Amino acid sequence: MKVLVKAKEPFRFVTRLHLTELTGLKASTLKRMVSILKKVPGSCIYHHTHRFLQQHQHISPEPPNDFAYWVSNILVEEELGERLASIDVVQFTSIRQLREKIIQTIDSYLKAHPSASRRFAEPGDEFHFIKSVSFIVPTKYEVSDLAEFNNILKKITPDSVYFHIFESRLRLGKKENDFSNWLEHALLEKELAGKISRLDPYTHTMEELREAIIRLIEKEINSNG
């Protein structure tokens, strides 16, 4: 059993609740989609690349973003849909970069396949641009060592796991997810922090992700290190 270190800076779990704001903007073609993508707020890009993950917590998040789903299923441009679906969101540390990648993916596809620009969605099937407004609320849970962290991780809401893993990193522009950040800097658990960082959160459901992190932590607690 490992001797547990107490952190000077405790970790406060927060939760995050979101409200969906409508923009009234809609696209029925790829060109229109690109022109709107260039001007909508970052919270719109965030919403459409993470909504499926939040709303469908019980199934593996496929397809991971709304753009891919619409392009594949409504415009039936499956190759572009696949390219959009496989954008590796984990590699991006800002919404700005992610937005550029989506635009560039569609633009280059349109250059290579000019006929795709003639595809359009029927009325009622347009892509509606929506944004997420996040309300971040501290919970009562504060922890100082690995065992306490593990115990609380088991009972917080999926929304809280979601915030610390996805939203704080990408939307608040931190380089690392909150868990890895605290484990590395407050508990000096660099290796464990790295292992959590390397889990691709976009290919897990929220519960699978929670379980995977718990497994890694428990292995560490039970080690002799």
Added chain:
Amino acid sequence: MAKMDDYIPITGQSTIDDLRLLAEKLQGKVVQTINSTSVGGGVAEILNQMVPLLKELGVDTHWDLIKGGIEFFDVTKKIHNALHGREENITLHDLDVFRETSQRNMEEIKIYGDIVFIHDPQPIGLVRKKSGNKWIWRCHVDVSSPDKEIWRFLNEFIVQYDAAVFSAPSFSPVLPIRQFLISPSIDPLSDKNKELPAETIKAVQDKYGIIQNKPIITQISRFDRLKDPVGVIEAYRLVKKYIDCQLILAGGTASDDPEGVEVYEEVKDKAKDDPDIHLLMMPHNNIEVNALQRLSTVILQKSLKEGFGLTVAEALWKGKPVVAANVGGIPLQVKHKYSGLLCHSVEGAAFAIKQLLNNPGYAKKLGESGREHIKNNYLLTRHLRDYMLLFLSLYHGEDVVYL
């Protein structure tokens, strides 16, 4: 009437804790909700559930009603239909009636809320009493293709609000005020959705002469052309060529609704004397609807137009595989091949039903995913959370809000 703690076994303690946390942030604010009726209709049903629960959470919530005569409600009914895109002859006199009643209500209703929450077009004109407080207009109507003249008329009021709320993205117009998406919800503890003992389900099955050993396809809806009951029978017949099955078409129609009776007759005619078609003209009976949904193999909702289509959420909550038309709010509830199957035609509906009847494992998986989807997104607790976040958003303009 259910209490907040009654929802814990369904949603988990943490979800209810989150609601209490949000309610704390609304301390000191008075919410005044106003609509036109306290009984009958979807809005009254929602408010009858929500207002007591908001109060129990500690949000100081009050509910007031506007008054209006027959002439006023005739006009607002026309407005309602015109917002749905139906052609209506709305005269200048009608608009005057609307303005005069709005004026009378402005004089009679005391506005005391920090947040005034107005539902639907009937009380929309009260916003002229706005003075320093926050006003929200909650539109429960499908306004994806409204009559332009009527929309222009209402828009003069809408732009005076601080925010508007719609039920589906396709209802969202470009507006100079903030607008939010809040979907309706189902109450898992209501008669229509609560768990039922096997004997209750069996009693309903026996009452309507439904046999056990044939798959059951069910559509629950009013006898209304927009619900396409004739299309439902056509789809059933296409399935029946390959799979011996039964069809339940159950719903009510008011005796004073000549169109409903007419549609029922058309459907009866279409059904002929097929003993496997159960046409159930039911009085308003939520327990029986619940039982019929629970004894079904596949639930169908083949509407041609839908506001939100909460019967889909009801079916998914019961873990039933669903085949539904890709209209209104239905695609929000059914993600094709993930939580049900969407269709666009009679043939498409029949094909999807056959897929489900021939692949019980797949049907079960869709039903399970559907139930989880409804649990996470379309229960009353989510609706309460959204309303409290909506109230809080009035005091925070940013996209990331630290409470």
